[in-house]
Amino acid sequence: MTNFTTRLDAKFEQCKAEGRSALNCFVAAGDPNYDDSLKILITIADAGADIIEFGMPFSDPAAEGPTIQLAHQRALASNQTLAKTLQLVREFRKVNQDVPIVLMGYYNPIYKMGCGDFLAQAREAGVDGLIIVDLPPEADDELCLPAIENGINFIRLATPTTDAKRLPKVLQNTSGFLYYVSINGITGTVTPDFLVVEKALIPIKAATDLPIAVGFGVKTPEQAAIIAKFADGVVVGSALVNIIPSTIDENGKATDETFEQLTKLTTALKQAIIEAR
Template sequence: MTRIDAKFAALKAEGKKAFVAYVMAGDPDYETSLEVVKGLPGAGVDVIELGLPFTDPMADGPTIQAAGQRALDGGMTLDKTLELARSFRETDDTTPIVLMGYYNPIYNCGVDAFLDKAKAAGIDGLIVVDLPPEEDEELCIPAQKAGLNFIRLATPTTDDVRLPRVMQNTSGFVYYVSITGITGAGEANAEDVAPDVARIKAATDLPVIVGFGINTPEKSRAIAGVADGAVVGSAIVSKIGAGKPVAEVLDFVRGLAEGAHSA
């Protein structure tokens, strides 16, 4: 059982919805980023999604694109991202970390070398946006053999024909993208999301967590109310990008987490 599996089992036992927070590793700089990440569990975050900076983030809108560019400009790399995770693990051995990004940096590192490094750094799961199920042998299967969850995205365009293929080899949880488009491009609506969440839950026993378009505690509560939890990324990253103090960023995260947990 991975930390992700253990976390969702504990939340289920408590009758509690999950709150997942996304931040870009190295944004705006390594030290500030590490301070934010270390503060997330205390702000109520159940699972941390740690963004891996990349030059061509096709699924991300301007906010997360800018965060990735700030991190890259500051010298952030795959190895430094894993170093940040290792530093986090020095004081927290229970909060799950999901590394979210694109395949190119992993491919350049080499799959076997990457998986060894990721496991050693305390990474629990992967979301690799540009690797579809047809490429499972490339990274998904090796990752699961190495003990990492491989988390897949489902979207409003994932129809009943496609859904079983998307669920194949998925583990940890399913990330449902609430809107058609890039991150930060619109607002999630619980009434629109609910039928698709129910459809996905009929196809898997995994928790279904909804992300994209969630930016307030009220929205977090509403979305978590129709799913197993909520993910917030762009709204948090925008606070960091605006240069808000870490304490203020974490206070904002705390409100979002309380929203999801109260669902």
């Protein structure tokens, strides 16, 4: 647990006060290019995203399904870098102080930049949390503990393989929220059995006061509504990311259609979540 309060804590408090689950939206930084990525951030925030998980592109995203792999590739093809991802957050913060940004990705680009440098820049840019797929609790000294020292939440993933023996280890230095991965698998592929997920959360809720967001395989407002009944947050990624390749023009630029569809889906997801309880 941390002894500081972040934008994430405030957001979950707010959602709780409103009696609803939070909508976490995932998009990849620099997808399909830097300028459009900034507009996409602003678009989904304006359309009702409570929290944005912002993917840091990596050449080898081993936990991602095809949809998000391609998002990483589009971003890298448009020369996105970690430094530019931080710059996108900085620019977003000029127009939005409210929506927490959680950077999600893999360790190597951060390690290459240097953890100290990265954390200082992330904090100054207005990053609120980190989800680093390939840093399990056994590696907390690498980035998790330094992040907490810098006032940045480090959000851990719990999965269906996280048993009672392992759970305390997973919770130990987690703050902001806990991300429950609803399936054993990669992003955007299989849709989970929601009844199984609801049951899986029972021992976790008993073990922690942290808000719990559920993600992987949540694609439609209907599915989001089911999750929103029992989870503190609902994460939607691939369904949003899918809109980008199907609406960009031949030069890889977003079109009006891109922003319209993103707004439409985000609004519908939010509405479903609000009405769920």
